[in-house]
Amino acid sequence: MRITDNMRFAxxxxxxxxxxxxxxxxxxxxxxxxxxxxxxxxxxxxxAAAQADGATSRLNSRHETMSRAGSQLDLAETTLASASDVxxxxxxxxxxxxxxxxxxxxxxxAASQIxxxxxxxxxxxxxxxxxxxxxxGTSTSTPPVNAAGAFVGNDNVIGVEIADxxxxxxxxSGATAFTAKGGRDVLQDLxxxxxALSTNNLAGVQVGIDNMTASHxxxxxxxxxxxxLGDRFRSADSITSSAxxxxxxxxxxxxxxxxxxxxxxxxxxxxxxxxxxxxxGQLLSLPSLAHG
Amino acid sequence: MATSGQAMGVQAAGIDIAGQNVANVNTxxxxxxxxxxxxxxxxxxxxxxxxxxxxxxxxxxxITETGLQGAATARAGALANLEQILAPSQGQTIGDQxxxxxxxxxxxxxxxxxxxxxxxxxxxxxQLAGNISSTAASLLTExxxxxxxxxxxAGELNQKLGQIGKLNQQIADxxxxxxxxxxxxxxxxxxxxxxxxxxxxxxxxxxxxxxxxLSSGSTLLEGNHVSSVDxxxxxxxxxxxxxxxxxxxxxxxxxxxxGGALGGIREARDVDAPKIMAQLDQYAYDLSxxxxxxxxxxxxxxxxxxxxxxxxxxxxxGAAYAMAxxxxxxxKPDAIGAAKSAADLPGGNDNALAIAMxxxxxxxxxxxxxxxxxxxxxxxxxxxxxxxxxxxxRDNTVAQADNLRESSAGVSVDDEMINLTRYQKSFxxxxxxxxxxxxxxxxxxxxx
Numbered sequence: 001m002r003i004t005d006n007m008r009f010a011x012x013x014x015x016x017x018x019x020x021x022x023x024x025x026x027x028x029x030x031x032x033x034x035x036x037x038x039x040x041x042x043x044x045x046x047x048a049a050a051q052a053d054g055a056t057s058r059l060n061s062r063h064e065t066m067s068r069a070g071s072q073l074d075l076a077e078t079t080l081a082s083a084s085d086v087x088x089x090x091x092x093x094x095x096x097x098x099x100x101x102x103x104x105x106x107x108x109x110a111a112s113q114i115x116x117x118x119x120x121x122x123x124x125x126x127x128x129x130x131x132x133x134x135x136x137g138t139s140t141s142t143p144p145v146n147a148a149g150a151f152v153g154n155d156n157v158i159g160v161e162i163a164d165x166x167x168x169x170x171x172x173s174g175a176t177a178f179t180a181k182g183g184r185d186v187l188q189d190l191x192x193x194x195x196a197l198s199t200n201n202l203a204g205v206q207v208g209i210d211n212m213t214a215s216h217x218x219x220x221x222x223x224x225x226x227x228x229l230g231d232r233f234r235s236a237d238s239i240t241s242s243a244x245x246x247x248x249x250x251x252x253x254x255x256x257x258x259x260x261x262x263x264x265x266x267x268x269x270x271x272x273x274x275x276x277x278x279x280x281g282q283l284l285s286l287p288s289l290a291h292g
Numbered sequence: 293m294a295t296s297g298q299a300m301g302v303q304a305a306g307i308d309i310a311g312q313n314v315a316n317v318n319t320x321x322x323x324x325x326x327x328x329x330x331x332x333x334x335x336x337x338x339x340x341x342x343x344x345x346x347x348x349x350x351x352x353x354x355i356t357e358t359g360l361q362g363a364a365t366a367r368a369g370a371l372a373n374l375e376q377i378l379a380p381s382q383g384q385t386i387g388d389q390x391x392x393x394x395x396x397x398x399x400x401x402x403x404x405x406x407x408x409x410x411x412x413x414x415x416x417x418x419q420l421a422g423n424i425s426s427t428a429a430s431l432l433t434e435x436x437x438x439x440x441x442x443x444x445x446a447g448e449l450n451q452k453l454g455q456i457g458k459l460n461q462q463i464a465d466x467x468x469x470x471x472x473x474x475x476x477x478x479x480x481x482x483x484x485x486x487x488x489x490x491x492x493x494x495x496x497x498x499x500x501x502x503x504x505x506l507s508s509g510s511t512l513l514e515g516n517h518v519s520s521v522d523x524x525x526x527x528x529x530x531x532x533x534x535x536x537x538x539x540x541x542x543x544x545x546x547x548x549x550x551g552g553a554l555g556g557i558r559e560a561r562d563v564d565a566p567k568i569m570a571q572l573d574q575y576a577y578d579l580s581x582x583x584x585x586x587x588x589x590x591x592x593x594x595x596x597x598x599x600x601x602x603x604x605x606x607x608x609x610g611a612a613y614a615m616a617x618x619x620x621x622x623x624k625p626d627a628i629g630a631a632k633s634a635a636d637l638p639g640g641n642d643n644a645l646a647i648a649m650x651x652x653x654x655x656x657x658x659x660x661x662x663x664x665x666x667x668x669x670x671x672x673x674x675x676x677x678x679x680x681x682x683x684x685x686r687d688n689t690v691a692q693a694d695n696l697r698e699s700s701a702g703v704s705v706d707d708e709m710i711n712l713t714r715y716q717k718s719f720x721x722x723x724x725x726x727x728x729x730x731x732x733x734x735x736x737x738x739x740x
């Protein structure tokens with residue numbers, strides 16, 4: 001084939017452009033840390049990264065809601081633990097006042113103590129978390145137990161998604177913990193005990209002791225439920241965190257440049273570019289008959 | 293002596309031709325000139341003509357390959373714009389914002405009465421709808437820009453076709469009187485190549501030296517009869533490409549134009565962009581419809597129900613452009629239907645949770661929103677990658693074709709230096725012959 005000067009120059013220009021393109025690409029990869037930046041650079045890898053981003057967003061959202069729900073349940077558990085302590089104290093007072101050596105005056109003082117404990121129990125039943133009242137079901141903006149001791153909340157569940165299409169309750173039923181729905185109306189039992197003590201009704205105090213035992217068991221049961229739910233959230237959250245790590249790794253392997261490989265590519269591209277320039281220089285300096 | 297004198301003239305012409313070649317070594321479209329020498333009857337040499345060293349097959353191949361290169365380059369450029377619209381290098385994609393909206397809805401499910409969480413949901417829904425709508429608008433703008441580009445290309449084509457028509461006439465005139473038409477042919481070949489980068493064209497030269505240009509199953513130019521290329525918007529909204537012939541006849545060649553920039557523009561504007569637009573419309577339609585179906589069943593903090601989150605799309609076509617947060621919800625965070633019943637208010641979160649879970653559920657077809665958008669990006673990425681590969685392939689084939697043409701038509705300075713020396717030596721030899729004969733004659737005269 002006959003080779004002309006312009007063919008040589010065109011080839012040199014083309015080769016230098018290819019080297020420059022390769023160098024620019026290697027530089028971009030090394031500086032950005034990304035091997036794939038647009039869908040066309042690697043459709044499958046870009047799609048994998050986009051799906052990983054979607055999954056990460058979903059799991060992060062889940063992680064946040066589970067954390068919040070877990071905190072609410074921890075608060076509910078702590079509150080119920082305190083409530084059970086109140087009932088233990090009430091039961092101890094009742095047992096003490098059931099003794100024959102206690103007189104009406106002492107029982108009247110105990111009755112006032114029970115009233116304070118009932119008031120404390122009322123405040124626990126109406127405890128608030130970050131999203132409203134803990135034990136009101138979905139009635140989160142009004143106290144679930146009114147001043148008269150009547151439960152005005154509901155027994156609805158506030159669900160949290162812990163895995164794809166798996167929703168679990170994030171609230172403890174106040175109705176089950178504090179009202180007759182759980183077996184005993186705790187506040188009414190405390191009120192009845194107070195009445196029995198203030199009226200020096202020993203039989204009533206005896207019944208109150210049994211009621212305190214049952215109420216205590218009921219609150220402890222609710223507390224256990226809160227603990228189980230909290231553990232479930234923590235367990236699911238742990239799985240979610242692991243999944244996030246796995247997805248992050250998969251995303252990185254799909255689109256991120258291996259730093260060592262990127263540096264190596266950059267070095268090779270730089271060398272190739274320098275060689276291309278050197279070869280171009282040599283070709284341009286070839287002797288010509290025109291200079292003879 | 294007469295023979296040598298004539299030979300000196302021919303060699304001098306050879307030197308002129310070499311000089312002409314060297315002078316035009318970098319002139320685009322220039323085909324090197326070759327002195328066509330012939331032996332005269334009896335004795336002596338004559339310059340029969342000055343030829344163009346041009347391989348017509350190679351030249352035709354250059355035109356074909358540049359047409360394909362023009363189409364590939366124009367399409368890849370347009371696809372790069374579409375890719376940038378759908379997957380911007382900076383900022384969030386529609387897919388990211390869809391995930392954000394579902395995440396915000398999930399967060400709301402934990403605090404259904406919280407005003408901040410409601411505002412975040414509303415803001416994310418507005419951002420998503422706004423981005424889908426503006427993306428659709430950008431796609432329409434890109435199509436409009438491609439129409440304008442197609443019309444500009446047609447204008448350039450018409451200008452060049454007019455120039456070729458004039459050159460055809462000048463070449464035919466020169467050929468008729470046996471004048472040198474090589475420079476005119478160089479100019480015309482360059483223009484034909486320019487036409488070839490804009491539309492697929494085949495050039496056929498007739499006995500008079502004029503070329504006929506055929507394109508897309510029709511005649512674009514014959515002699516000095518020049519058709520005009522007309523690019524306009526057809527009734528369907530697609531490009532309409534017509535050849536208007538000098539006699540008034542009109543050929544609609546729209547679907548036959550596949551090469552040149554015009555072919556690439558048509559492919560990108562009327563095949564690639566509408567495909568993306570249709571997918572985006574379907575995405576917006578499915579997303580709006582599925583979210584609205586659940587949201588409408590929910591109750592806002594104001595106890596009202598039956599409100600869609602997004603403006604209900606009238607049809608799939610145009611759903612993306614029209615996407616917006618519904619007027620009954622826009623600017624009213626309390627209207628977000630997080631609870632499934634009025635009795636659940638204000639803490640009921642079942643509906644918010646159900647909407648958040650739509651992010652994982654197949655909607656419309658068999659894909660989740662995330663998968664549906666990834667499929668759009670993946671399809672576009674694959675198309676763009678193939679177009680980029682095509683550009684590289686065409687660049688290489690054009691380079692090969694150029695080399696093939698250059699191999700016969702290109703000027704080699706070294707070759708011309710050799711030619712110069714060759715003609716110079718011949719010139720000197722002829723002078724020597726004259727000098728020798730002159731000496732012999734002198735001797736003869738002195739001896740007389």
